[in-house]
Amino acid sequence: MFPDLPEATVARLPEYLRALHGLAQEGHDTVSSEGLATAAGVNSAKLRKDLSHLGSYGTRGVGYDVALLITQIEAVLGLTKHRKVALVGIGNLGHALAGYGGFASRGFSVAALFDAERSQIGERIGTLVVRHIDELAEVVAAEGISIGVIATPARAAQQVADQLVGAGVTSILNFAPCVLNVPSGVDVRKVDLAVEMQILSFHEHRKALTALPVPPEQPAGEATGS
Amino acid sequence: MFPDLPEATVARLPEYLRALHGLAQEGHDTVSSEGLATAAGVNSAKLRKDLSHLGSYGTRGVGYDVALLITQIEAVLGLTKHRKVALVGIGNLGHALAGYGGFASRGFSVAALFDAERSQIGERIGTLVVRHIDELAEVVAAEGISIGVIATPARAAQQVADQLVGAGVTSILNFAPCVLNVPSGVDVRKVDLAVEMQILSFHEHRKALTALPVPPEQPAGEATGS
DNA sequence: CAATGTGAAATGATTCACAGCC
DNA sequence: GGCTGTGAATCATTTCACATTG
Numbered sequence: 247m248f249p250d251l252p253e254a255t256v257a258r259l260p261e262y263l264r265a266l267h268g269l270a271q272e273g274h275d276t277v278s279s280e281g282l283a284t285a286a287g288v289n290s291a292k293l294r295k296d297l298s299h300l301g302s303y304g305t306r307g308v309g310y311d312v313a314l315l316i317t318q319i320e321a322v323l324g325l326t327k328h329r330k331v332a333l334v335g336i337g338n339l340g341h342a343l344a345g346y347g348g349f350a351s352r353g354f355s356v357a358a359l360f361d362a363e364r365s366q367i368g369e370r371i372g373t374l375v376v377r378h379i380d381e382l383a384e385v386v387a388a389e390g391i392s393i394g395v396i397a398t399p400a401r402a403a404q405q406v407a408d409q410l411v412g413a414g415v416t417s418i419l420n421f422a423p424c425v426l427n428v429p430s431g432v433d434v435r436k437v438d439l440a441v442e443m444q445i446l447s448f449h450e451h452r453k454a455l456t457a458l459p460v461p462p463e464q465p466a467g468e469a470t471g472s
Numbered sequence: 473m474f475p476d477l478p479e480a481t482v483a484r485l486p487e488y489l490r491a492l493h494g495l496a497q498e499g500h501d502t503v504s505s506e507g508l509a510t511a512a513g514v515n516s517a518k519l520r521k522d523l524s525h526l527g528s529y530g531t532r533g534v535g536y537d538v539a540l541l542i543t544q545i546e547a548v549l550g551l552t553k554h555r556k557v558a559l560v561g562i563g564n565l566g567h568a569l570a571g572y573g574g575f576a577s578r579g580f581s582v583a584a585l586f587d588a589e590r591s592q593i594g595e596r597i598g599t600l601v602v603r604h605i606d607e608l609a610e611v612v613a614a615e616g617i618s619i620g621v622i623a624t625p626a627r628a629a630q631q632v633a634d635q636l637v638g639a640g641v642t643s644i645l646n647f648a649p650c651v652l653n654v655p656s657g658v659d660v661r662k663v664d665l666a667v668e669m670q671i672l673s674f675h676e677h678r679k680a681l682t683a684l685p686v687p688p689e690q691p692a693g694e695a696t697g698s
Numbered sequence: 699c700a701a702t703g704t705g706a707a708a709t710g711a712t713t714c715a716c717a718g719c720c
Numbered sequence: 721g722g723c724t725g726t727g728a729a730t731c732a733t734t735t736c737a738c739a740t741t742g
Contacts, residue, residue: 247681251674254733260670264649278701287651290701291735298703306702306741323670324677331669342568343665348649352666353673392676393669416679417672419665423490423574425513433675435668439569439645440578442661443557443619444486444549446643447579448477449659450618451550453642455473480711504723516723517713524725532719532724 248299248322255296256323261286262293263319270312278309330357330391332415334406335398336366336376339421343397344371357389362402379406383413393417400424407434474526474548481522482549487512488519489545496538504535556583556617558641560632561624562592562602565647569623570597583615588628605632609639619643626650633660 265285269277279297283290297303297310303318304310320326333343333356343349344359359376361367369376377385385391394410396403396418403422410418411432418434420426423441426434491511495503505523509516523529523536529544530536546552559569559582569575570585585602587593595602603611611617620636622629622644629648636644637658644660646652649667652660 247678249678249682252733256674257667257671259674260664260667261651263670265651279703280701285651289735291737292733294701294703295734302703304702307700308742309701322674322677324673324680325670327677329669329673329676338571338573339568342565345564346665347564348664348666349669352670354666354669393672417676419668419672425487425491425511431679433672435672437663437665437668438486438574439572439663440574440580441483441486442645442663443555443575443580444489444551444578445483446619446645446659446661447550447555448482448485448548450555450643451548451553452473452475453657454550456475478711505725506723515713517715518711520724521712521726528725530724533722534720535723 251299251322255299258286258288258292258296259319259323261288262296263316263323266312266316266319270316274312276305276309276311279304282310325353329354329393330389331355331393331395332358332360332382332386332389332391332410333395333397334360334379334382334410335396335402335422336361336369336371337397337399340397341371343395343421344374354393356395357391358385360385362398379409382409386410386413386415391415393419395419395421396426397421477525477548481525484512484514484518484522485545485549487514488522489542489549492538492542492545496542500538502531502535502537505530508536551579555580555619556615557581557619557621558584558586558608558612558615558617558636559621559623560586560605560608560636561622561628561648562587562595562597563623563625566623567597569621569647570600580619583617584611586611588624605635608635612636612639612641617641619645621645621647622652623647 262282265282269285279290279294283293300318300322303315331354333340336359344356349356359371359374360379360382361376362379366376367378392415394415396406398406400422403420403424404426407418407426407428411428416432420434420436423438428434488508491508495511505516505520509519526544526548529541557580559566562585570582575582585597585600586605586608587602588605592602593604618641620641622632624632626648629646629650630652633644633652633654637654642658644658646660646662649664654660
């Protein structure tokens with residue numbers, strides 16, 4: 247369908263979709279590239295280039311039809327199909343993810359919870375019960391689960407990834423701070439909170455260094471950022 | 473110090489650092505670009521190019537000194553300074569973040585918790601007590617907090633961002649699914665779990681589409697990914 | 699005439715391939 | 721001999737600027 251949509255574009259489509267839902271809720275029928283770009287936090291040229299890859303759904307002189315564009319982007323992202331998620335690792339973060347409303351509200355449902363620790367098995371979270379990881383393959387097949395989320399400690403993550411792949415899962419969201427080896431054809435996305443903090447730390451550090459080096463010259467002056 | 477380190481490189485340095493700590497723990501004194509690249513999940517040319525931006529810390533014919541490289545990368549990322557974090561929004565996700573060990577283990581400490589809801593104020597989490605958001609500026613100044621983490625619902629996030637900026641925070645990690653407007657000089661990084669899921673969804677969708685279109689030809693053949 | 703869609707230019711990132719060094 | 725460091729080449733992404741169109 248869109249075999250060669252640039253990866254950078256794919257990564258922005260969900261943002262556009264969120265912005266569009268917001269605009270729709272505010273009663274907008276159409277929106278200009280400028281307006282949508284602002285709502286999504288990008289510049290308008292980039293937005294137009296991104297959308298042009300999907301085809302021509304705008305009207306020159308007018309803008310984009312909000313409802314139509316929502317439909318199109320959802321189709322491209324495959325959100326017409328409701329996707330079920332297996333969450334593995336019911337610790338601190340796993341609990342939060344299991345109860346996170348943001349998934350359900352955007353077409354995903356956490357359909358099963360797994361852990362390896364005896365102490366966790368059987369715990370109820372919402373409507374679900376935590377099961378032992380050994381039941382993974384069985385449940386993935388029975389429920390038609392297509393995405394696995396790993397929220398285990400790093401030392402367990404590779405084994406869990408192997409089990410997910412073995413069970414037929416081909417998309418993994420990894421919260422464990424480690425590299426996963428998976429066969430080609432399996433997609434892994436990684437979210438590492440400490441990495442995000444360290445990137446911020448770099449910029450803090452740089453700001454601190456570039457703010458000082460011109461110390462006592464003109465006493466007056468505005469504090470100016472990058 | 474490193475004013476023009478490519479952003480893509482900055483984003484990978486934390487991965488290298490994690491890999492290096494792993495290697496150090498396994499007793500390696502030196503590591504080749506090939507070895508480190510594998511441990512960090514990148515290819516060796518990219519790793520060498522990245523490290524070359526920091527200067528020449530490798531030895532031809534040998535590799536990199538693990539301990540030295542750790543020191544260098546930590547210095548570049550500004551991790552020598554222990555950074556304090558304010559966490560705003562003590563809901564589902566906020567609780568998990570407040571208890572997340574990954575921060576402390578890598579040089580960050582959650583120094584204060586805030587919420588706007590009466591019901592949350594005063595709750596103890598670990599050694600900290602949840603305070604009212606109105607105390608933000610005071611506590612940020614008193615504790616020397618440099619990074620703010622927003623884990624509120626989207627509708628509250630912009631106001632919280634304004635309050636953080638007003639209190640002097642210049643780095644924000646945003647978990648709320650919305651765009652934040654901040655003055656230049658303030659860095660925002662965004663983590664949106666639903667966006668990650670939607671990107672995975674796109675690839676699932678594409679895999680499903682490209683797997684079928686050649687239906688009944690050669691019954692045999694390996695399942696091959698991208 | 700306002701705003702899209704898009705070639706072309708500019709910028710940024712990755713990969714190649716090998717000279718230079720230990 | 722093995723491995724780093726790096727110019728040059730390739731590839732990807734962003735931005736510009738404007739012809740085109742409803």
